[in-house]
Each structure stands twice: as C-alpha cells, then as structure tokens.
Amino acid sequence: MDAEKLEQFRQLLQEEMKALLSEADKTVHEMGDEASHFPDPTDRATQESDRTFELRIRDRERKLANKVREALERIDDGTYGICEDCGADISEARLKARPVTTQCIDCKIEAEEKEKRH
Numbered sequence: 001m002d003a004e005k006l007e008q009f010r011q012l013l014q015e016e017m018k019a020l021l022s023e024a025d026k027t028v029h030e031m032g033d034e035a036s037h038f039p040d041p042t043d044r045a046t047q048e049s050d051r052t053f054e055l056r057i058r059d060r061e062r063k064l065a066n067k068v069r070e071a072l073e074r075i076d077d078g079t080y081g082i083c084e085d086c087g088a089d090i091s092e093a094r095l096k097a098r099p100v101t102t103q104c105i106d107c108k109i110e111a112e113e114k115e116k117r118h
Contacts, residue, residue: 001081005092010075012099013068020065027058067100074102083107 031051038044074080081090083104090104103111 001089001092006075006080009080009095009099010072013071013075016099017065017068017072020061020068023061024058027054064100070102071100085111 031054038047071080081092081095082088083090084102085107086104088104088106090101094101094105101108
C-alpha cells in the first residue's frame with residue numbers, strides 16, 4: 001500500500017480513536033453528575049439498567065479502541081493491510097469497511113465457518 005493511502009487510514013483511525021475517547025469522557029462526566037437518589041424502586045431500577053447498558057457499550061468501545069491502537073501500530077511497523085493468517089494483501093474496500101481488520105475476506109470467512117462448526 002502506498003504512503004498516501006496509509007496516511008488516509010491513519011487519519012481515519014485517529015478520528016475513530018478521538019470519537020471513542022470523547023464518548024468515554026462524556027459517560028464518565030454524565031455518570032458523575034447523575035442524581036441517584038430516587039425514592040421509587042422502579043426509577044432506581046431503570047437508572048441502574050440504563051447505567052449497565054451504557055457501561056456495556058463503553059466496554060465494547062474500549063475493546064474497539066484497543067483494536068484501533070493495534071491498527072495504528074501496524075501502520076507504523078509496515079504490516080497494516082496484510083492478512084495475519086495468509087500474508088495476502090487485504091483489499092482496500094475491506095479496510096475502508098473495517099479499518100481495524102487483521103484478516104483478508106477469505107480468511108475471515110473461513111474463520112467464521114470454523115466457528116459455526118464448533
């Protein structure tokens with residue numbers, strides 16, 4: 001992959017990381033600002049359910065942030081866009097759809113089929 005394309009993907013990944021960190025920051029501030037003294041048990045249960053849901057989303061985003069960091073490291077070390085299983089180039093279309101991917105479409109399909117069988 002040429003340097004210009006790599007720089008485009010670097011910027012895309014950096015923007016994604018910035019958005020993820022912004023959302024995490026927002027959640028921390030919102031949860032700290034919430035008044036959690038509801039006299040009604042139903043209201044407290046609803047708030048707890050909402051918090052749990054929000055934290056599950058943030059946990060998924062934390063995992064995605066780790067993948068973004070790893071993708072940025074692959075750009076730096078020259079392995080971005082190369083399938084970790086077969087060593088083939090990952091198509092640009094696939095990288096645009098999923099910039100953190102580590103597998104070409106063929107290897108990903110094969111891995112998913114193996115997963116279904118087990």
